[in-house]
Amino acid sequence: MIALFLEIARESGCRDVGALESLLSQGAGQRSPVLTALESRTVDEEGFLQRLASGLGLPWWNGSQEWDDATARALRRALPSDLALKHHLLPLRLESTLQGGTLSIATYDPCDLVRCGVAARIAGPTVRWEVATRASVAGGLQALYGVGAEAFEGILHEGEGGDDFDLEETLILDDTGDDEASVVTFVNQILRGALELRATDIHLEPMADQLRIRYRLDGILQEVPVPETIKAHQASVISRLKIMARLDIAEKRLPQDGRMALELDGRSIDVRVATIPSVEGESISLRLLGQETFSLDRLGLNAALRRTVDRLLSLPNGIVLVTGPTGSGKSTTLYSFLSRINTAERRIVTIEDPVENKLPGVVQIAVKPDIGLTFARGLRSILRGDPNVVMVGEMRDLETAEIAIRAALTGHLVFSTLHTNDAVSGITRLVDMGVERFLIGTAVRAFIAQRLVRRLCPKCREPHTMEAEDLRALGFPTSAEQNIFLPKGCLACRGSGFQGRLAIYEICLVTPALRALVSVGADEATLRHQAAQDGFISMRTYGIGKALAGETTVHEVLSATMSEGMDTSDDYEQFNPTPWQVTNTPPMAKMAL
Known part of the structure; x- marks a missing residue:
């Protein structure tokens, strides 16, 4: 087995085969060789896993997947969140066949017999395995089960089918309760996720049946997938943020303003916090400052x-x-x-x-x-x-x-x-x-x-020819056709086609x-x-x-300069020929990948 992994590592450009061989020998029989290889940092993860998938005859999943609500619910039922999050298993699709159902699951470690066996036993249907990178699996889990779902593994199901309960009393009476720790972890993950994506704002908005959380990324608001049952812990999440911003958690009828300081990877981030009372509960907005360098x-x-x-x-x-x-x-x-x-x-x-x-x-x-x-x-x-x-x-x-x-x-x-x-x-x-x-x-x-x-993603932008007449109509002097670029979407830009x-x-x-x-x-x-x-x-x-x-893109420029007093309605449509250019950045389900 070690020889097989070393051969795959060599083919994928391993930087230190000797060091990897030593690590695999030390961990033999104790931990997965795939995880050992990935954590050694001696291999290119994507190249290594692709060759491993090919050697095992398993399909490769590139991280591109979207689910409608019905499909997402069916996948969550087929593979419960506690199992999926604990073992890093991402259900991709559920198909019906004459022999029964087939559940496709993505994993970065198809050689971990324990997790594969548990999944096959719990999921019920026949399991078809696919291989993906750790980042793709993590992003898919976030999109399917929600940001911070792992924080609530032990308590999310408590609210299902029962009364909507307020954890704020737990926060006040019991400093060390598991519920409070889960709320703290969830809030930290929401904040960290926003900082890692370089969001400028975070909005937590109580709705009748959900707590909606949105990031503003590159000027566009994007909804963050969160666990369906997070509504049961809405008051605790809001209270946690108010405590961090030194606001009065007992005052829920009047707007409040505060600040908090965060630190991520040595960067100090100042956060302005504002609450407003709504009919469904307090809505809270956070403006993230101090993320830029100026020159x-x-x-x-x-x-x-x-x-x-x-x-x-x-x-x-x-x-x-x-x-x-x-x-x-x-x-x-x-x-x-x-x-x-x-x-x-x-x-x-x-x-x-x-x-x-x-x-x-x-x-x-x-x-x-x-x-x-x-x-x-x-x-x-x-x-x-x-x-x-x-x-x-x-x-x-x-x-x-x-x-x-x-x-x-x-x-x-x-x-x-x-x-x-x-x-x-x-x-x-x-x-x-x-x-x-x-x-x-x-x-x-x-x-x-x-x-x-928005700035085009340099890795996936696609060239497109624009006629000189069209450019002159926009006030740009030219006598020849020009190449412009359109967004496509890739993993680097989280499917949006834009970066920054x-x-x-x-x-x-x-x-x-x-x-x-x-x-x-x-x-x-x-x-x-x-x-x-x-x-x-x-x-x-x-x-x-x-x-x-x-x-x-020309569309971005026209959209931003519509207020200049020029009639650009025809231009706007002409240079926005496909639906994905009109709509906002694709959902967080794609962004997370």
Whole structure:
């Protein structure tokens, strides 16, 4: 047997056959040789298991599987969760034959006779084995039985068929109960899963018949599969999160806000927690902060835009305003700017609501309206502290805007944000706030608008030809057809076709010509025309360039820039030809794999 495994290991590119042989000999008769080989880290897991499956005449399962509700229930009945989770056995499909039922089960260790024998005895029908990687089996178990199902192996069935009971009393009366330990483990797994997938938000939403849990991944909300009976422990799960956020677990009628700190693989994560009372129980939302590193390189600016940004960051004074809706990445852009100019010779002070990420070497202040610390009051205090650079989280009112302008006119470089759809309308927004036109032209150096679009998975994106006429219709100048890319979906991107997000930008520089038009009260259309003459490139054109470079899709760009005032309904359909491009990222059942 050892000789067979060593031969398979050699064929799959084993890095140290001698070490593996020693480990197999030591564990002979005591543990599975497959697990020994995998844990030795001397073999490529997928290659090794594929060759093993071929040698045993077993089919290979690549981790791609979705189940409808009825099928999932039937599979869970055929192979109970405690058995499946304990032995890492994933039921794939249940087929009826003339001789009876056949249950296909995926395992990463088909040589473990104990687990295979137990499964065959318990499952009832004839078992047909398939081989898969450990990650594929784990992801499938999560999708089928739910995230954190193993935490509740011993207690989940207590609620089935009986009354809906509240474990909160157990939490209060018995610190060491198994139920509490299971709740703690479940919550930790939900949090860890979100961090590993780089989710930005987690939502726990009580429904009439379930506790729905969703992650926001790459800007899209995705439902997390959880055990069906987790509804019975809803109050305990919510209470656990409230305890972690230092909230009042007895107060369930009013909204509450809190924070907690998490750590994963050496990364410190700050979590903002907000609860709201609903008719089905408290709903709780968690915003995960501090997962990013900030640099201009990570913004993915093209060469021309990078040169413009570098010039803006080298200015001794003036205001640079970043515009866009909530969730468009404005804070990340500002933090990246500050990181670029954060040197020993500069004093940088920020005032934010709230402080989303901590920047080494930067003095950061959190707004506290309940004690009178507003943006305007904080900014006045900052200017008395001899700063070189100031960042104001948001320019919300005339008072803050006027103080920021005075700061820029007295030798400070100021960064802030506005909520507008595009760069040029930032001028109109300041005028509507009551800022004098001549001050806008004198103090503001640039308006930068941005949106976030999903980044194509580089491992599975597929090329597609786009006609020059279609590109010109979108405002992208070209005389020849171009290759664009479409999402496909693979294991690396969890079936979505996308990995992460990137920003698309437009920068409106306040040139002398534009400054003159602002001062005389020119309308927005005139300002746009002048900006175009000054070299302004729209966000859509910039985004189409990113699509042609294979970084995103035309559909993503059109979707993100619909608010630019262009009629894009026909374009949107034309470049979104298949259903999977319209829909959100595929279900967590696929993502987990």
